Amino acid sequence: MDRNEISKYRYFDTHTHVYDPELMENFGTLNDACIKQGILIAVIGVDLATSNQAVTISQGCSNAIATAGIHPLEIKPRTYQEDLNNFQIFLTKNIQNISAIGEVGLDYHYKNIDPEIQKIVFIKMIETAIKYKKPIILHVREAYEDCFNILLNYQHQLEKILIHCYDTNAEWVKKFNQFNCFYAIGGKITYPEADYLREALRTMPRNRIVSETDCPYLCPEPERKGINSPLNIIPIVEKINAVVEEDLTDQLLINALNFFNLN
Secondary structure (H helix, E strand, C coil): CCHHHHHHCCEEEEEECCCCHHHHCCHHHHHHHHHHHCEEEEECCCCHHHHHHHHHHHHCCCCEEEEECCCHHHCCCCCHHHHHHHHHHHHHHHHHHCCEEEEEEEECCCCCCCHHHHHHHHHHHHHHHHHHCCCEEEEEECCHHHHHHHHHCCCCCCCCEEEECCCCCHHHHHHHHHHCCEEEECHHHHCCCCHHHHHHHHHCCHHHEEECCCECCCCCCCCCCCCCCHHHHHHHHHHHHHHHCCCCHHHHHHHHHHHCCCC
16 A cells, blocks of 8 residues: 555545455456545455465555455364464565454354364464554454453453454443444445444444445445445445434544554
8 A cells, every 4th residue: 555645545445355256357447446436445364365365466556455364264173273373474474564463253153163263263363463563353243252251361462453344232332342442334234124233333432433345245235235346335434424423434534544553
């Protein structure tokens, strides 16, 4: 990312997987459109291969940064120790090009990855973020209790914490506020059944909210079943503004720059 050009931008999509084949097919055109619309993007790694892709993409784009992590559902139970070692080797060579550790965390929705192994990897990722003094991006699904309890052990050591795709109620906002967490709001905020999320959004500290698409997933209404892209960050921000009945467009950008230490 060209830090000298940041002032030209108005939006920050803090969570993209633009290395997805359907997005990469026309990525040059897509990213040109993002630049024209004033959209910064974070390319999020979910394993060693995609973390490497994220770095490569970010190095070729004036509006992109990269993160690196091991997603809980990308853990390979038989080789996770070796994979953790290889990931650390990758980081030592590329840490100057990585803006955050993530996405990492816990996901109990699917039953194919042992929660105990997930916790081992998650704790290693937390310790990695502390080691390199990087912010951390969390993936939490049906595991908020365990995630909270693990973070309690590291709350004074972690630089910054962002809960990606926040997807639970306002009560958990109150709990995670003790960590000064950032909360990423994406396309789900537009879904008719997401009243619980809109209620939670209204309770979030205004200086801790950021926007994301999680593209190519979670396309907002009305193209809910389509392929999401960073361009949809604009209607997502508009929906956030409508829910809180404030214009937070500038604040969301400031928050994201603050989280990624770009300001």
